[in-house]
Amino acid sequence: MxxxxxxxxxxxxxxxxxxxxxxxxxxxxxPSLSKEGFNPVCGDHYHLYVTLNSEGDTILDIAxxxxxxxxxxxxxxxxxxxxxxKTVDEAEQLFQEFHDLLLRKLDPDKxxxxxxxxxxxxxxxxxxxxxxxxxxxxxxxxxxxNNTEGVTQTE
Amino acid sequence: MKLDVEKIRKDFPVLNQKVNGYPLAxxxxxxxxxxxxxxxxxxxxxxxxxxxxIHRGVHTLSERATExxxxxxxxxxxxxxxxxxxxxxxxxxxxxxxxxxANSFVPTFLQPGDEIIISHMEHHSNIVPWQMITEQTxxxxxxxxxxxxxxxxxxxxxxxxxxxxxxLSIVAISNSLGTINPIKEIIELAHQQGAKVLIDAxxxxxxxxxxxxxxxxxxxxxxxxxxxxxxxxxVLYGKKELLKKMRPYQGGxxxxxxxxxxxxxxxQLPYKFEAGTPPIAExxxxxxxxxxxxKLGWKEIEEYEIYLRDYAKEKLLxxxxxxLIGEAQQKSAIHSFVLEKVHPHDIGTFxxxxxxxxxxxxxxxxxxxxxxxxxxxxxxxxxxxxxPEEIDRLQKALLHTVEFFS
Numbered sequence: 166m167x168x169x170x171x172x173x174x175x176x177x178x179x180x181x182x183x184x185x186x187x188x189x190x191x192x193x194x195x196p197s198l199s200k201e202g203f204n205p206v207c208g209d210h211y212h213l214y215v216t217l218n219s220e221g222d223t224i225l226d227i228a229x230x231x232x233x234x235x236x237x238x239x240x241x242x243x244x245x246x247x248x249x250x251k252t253v254d255e256a257e258q259l260f261q262e263f264h265d266l267l268l269r270k271l272d273p274d275k276x277x278x279x280x281x282x283x284x285x286x287x288x289x290x291x292x293x294x295x296x297x298x299x300x301x302x303x304x305x306x307x308x309x310x311n312n313t314e315g316v317t318q319t320e
Numbered sequence: 321m322k323l324d325v326e327k328i329r330k331d332f333p334v335l336n337q338k339v340n341g342y343p344l345a346x347x348x349x350x351x352x353x354x355x356x357x358x359x360x361x362x363x364x365x366x367x368x369x370x371x372x373x374i375h376r377g378v379h380t381l382s383e384r385a386t387e388x389x390x391x392x393x394x395x396x397x398x399x400x401x402x403x404x405x406x407x408x409x410x411x412x413x414x415x416x417x418x419x420x421x422a423n424s425f426v427p428t429f430l431q432p433g434d435e436i437i438i439s440h441m442e443h444h445s446n447i448v449p450w451q452m453i454t455e456q457t458x459x460x461x462x463x464x465x466x467x468x469x470x471x472x473x474x475x476x477x478x479x480x481x482x483x484x485x486x487x488l489s490i491v492a493i494s495n496s497l498g499t500i501n502p503i504k505e506i507i508e509l510a511h512q513q514g515a516k517v518l519i520d521a522x523x524x525x526x527x528x529x530x531x532x533x534x535x536x537x538x539x540x541x542x543x544x545x546x547x548x549x550x551x552x553x554x555v556l557y558g559k560k561e562l563l564k565k566m567r568p569y570q571g572g573x574x575x576x577x578x579x580x581x582x583x584x585x586x587x588q589l590p591y592k593f594e595a596g597t598p599p600i601a602e603x604x605x606x607x608x609x610x611x612x613x614x615k616l617g618w619k620e621i622e623e624y625e626i627y628l629r630d631y632a633k634e635k636l637l638x639x640x641x642x643x644l645i646g647e648a649q650q651k652s653a654i655h656s657f658v659l660e661k662v663h664p665h666d667i668g669t670f671x672x673x674x675x676x677x678x679x680x681x682x683x684x685x686x687x688x689x690x691x692x693x694x695x696x697x698x699x700x701x702x703x704x705x706x707x708p709e710e711i712d713r714l715q716k717a718l719l720h721t722v723e724f725f726s
Contacts, residue, residue: 169340169673171340171673172669172670172673172724175669176666176724181725184725185725205682205686206681207663207664207665207680207681207695207696208663208664208665208681208682208689208694208695208696209663209665209695210695232663232695233663233665233695234663234664234665234666235662235663235666235725236665236666237665238663292669294669295665295669298665
C-alpha cells in the first residue's frame with residue numbers, strides 16, 4: 166500500500182509538512198487587501214490577507230486562514246512563504262508560472278522559472294480534480310491584486 | 321430467502337474491472353446506481369430494433385415503441401400502487417419533477433402569503449426550486465429544523481404548520497445523512513392542516529417499497545438512475561385531481577390537444593405534462609430495473625442492506641478519529657463521515673487509489689454541512705451488490721490514510 170506512486174507523488178513530504186504546519190496561518194489586522202476563495206465542489210475555503218507597502222508595489226506581509234484539503238492548504242502555505250517580500254509584479258509572474266505548471270504548460274526541469282519549492286506540485290496536472298485545489302489560493306491572490314469583485318471560486 | 325450476492329454481482333457488468341490495480345468497490349450508490357445487464361439490453365434493444373418516435377405514429381415500429389413506453393408507465397403505477405396510470409408523468413429526473421410541481425402547483429393553488437415547508441436536510445433540488453418560485457409568487461418558504469442526530473424535529477415542524485401552509489416538500493431518505501424520515505406521520509400532520517405533501521423519493525425508492533395510495537401521498541418524485549435504471553429519466557407521481565387543475569409546465573408538442581394562433585387547448589393527463597419527445601429508450605429500460613428489484617424482493621433487499629449498514633458502521637467506528645455525520649435512529653445504508661486530521665477530498669483520493677469509489681463534498685446539501693460545521697464529508701452508500709469484504713477493504717484503506725496523515 167505504501168509504495169503507491171500516485172499517493173507518493175500527490176502527497177510528498179513537503180506537501181504533508183505544509184498541510185500539518187501551514188506557514189503564515191493567521192489573520193492580518195487591517196490588511197491592504199483581503200479576499201475569500203472557495204471551492205464549492207470539495208469545500209476548500211480560505212481567507213487571504215495581504216499587506217502592501219505605501220507605494221502598493223511590494224508585499225510586506227501575506228497570511229491566510231481557513232479550511233481545506235491537504236493540497237489546497239499546502240499550496241496556500243507555500244504561496245505565502247514564497248511571496249513575502251516580493252513585488253506585486255513578481256507575484257503576478259509567479260502566479261502565471263504556477264498556473265502553467267499546474268496545467269503542464271511549464272516543464273520545471275526545462276523551462277525558466279522562479280518557482281523554487283513549488284516544483285513539488287509539478288505532478289498535479291495528472292489529477293484534474295486536484296488541480297483546482299492547488300490553484301485556489303493563487304487565483305484568490307490574483308483576484309485580490311487585480312481588485313476582482315466577489316468571492317474567488319475554482320470550479 | 322437470502323440474496324445470492326455473488327450471483328447478483330455477475331448481473332452488473334461494470335463491476336468487472338480494476339481501478340488502480342484493485343477490483344472496483346463501488347460505494348457511491350447515492351450518487352448513481354450501477355445497471356444490470358437487462359437494463360442495458362433494453363436500452364440497446366430500442367436502438368437496435370424498435371427505433372421510432374412514440375404516440376400518433378401509424379407505422380409498426382412506432383406502435384411497438386409506444387406500447388413499450390406505455391408499459392413502463394403501467395409498471396410504475398403498479399410499483400407505486402397508484403390508482404391510475406394517468407398519475408405517472410415521465411420527467412428528466414427528480415430535479416425536474418420537483419421543478420414541475422414548484423412551477424405548476426404553486427401558481428395554481430397558492431396565493432401570495434401562503435406557505436411552503438421544507439426541511440433543513442433537503443437536497444438543493446428540493447430547496448432552490450422553492451426559493452425561486454416563492455420569490456416570484458410572493459409566497460413564503462419555511463424550513464423545519466433538524467437535530468444533531470440528523471433528524472427532523474417533529475415538534476418544531478408542527479409549530480411551522482399554519483392554516484396558510486399549502487405544501488410540504490420533504491425527503492424520504494437523506495442522501496447525505498442517510499436519515500429515514502417518518503413520512504407517514506409527516507403526511508398526516510400536513511393533511512390535518514390542509515396542506516399537500518411532495519415526497520422526494522430519489523434516494524428511497526431503490527431501498528423500500530412505496531404505496532402512494534396507502535400513504536396518501538400527493539406528489540412523489542424519483543430518478544431512474546438511482547433505481548438501477550438509466551440516466552435522463554425520472555418520474556413524478558401526482559394525484560389526478562391535483563394534476564388536472566395544475567397549469568402545464570412546459571409547452572410544446574404532445575401536451576396539446578389542438579393548436580391555432582387564436583387558441584391552444586391542452587391534452588389530457590398525463591400527456592399535458594410531457595411536452596416534446598421524451599427519453600424513449602430510457603423509459604423503456606426503466607421497466608427492466610423495476611423488474612430486477614421486484615425479482616430480488618423488498619424483504620430480502622432490506623434485510624441485506626440493514627446488515628451492510630450495521631457492518632459498515634461497526635468497521636468505520638473502529639477507525640481512530642472518524643466521526644459519523646448523521647446518526648438518526650432510523651437510518652439507511654448511507655454513512656457520511658469525517659476524519660480528524662484528513663480533509664474529505666484527501667480521503668476520496670486515497671480511497672480511489674485502492675479501487676474504492678466514495679463521494680466527497682457537500683453532496684448538494686450545503687445547509688447540512690453548515691449545520692454540522694464541516695466543510696464536506698466522505699460518503700459511503702451501499703447497495704445489494706456490495707459485500708462485507710469490500711467494507712473490510714474500506715476500513716483498511718481508512719486506517720492507512722489516518723496513519724499517513726498523522
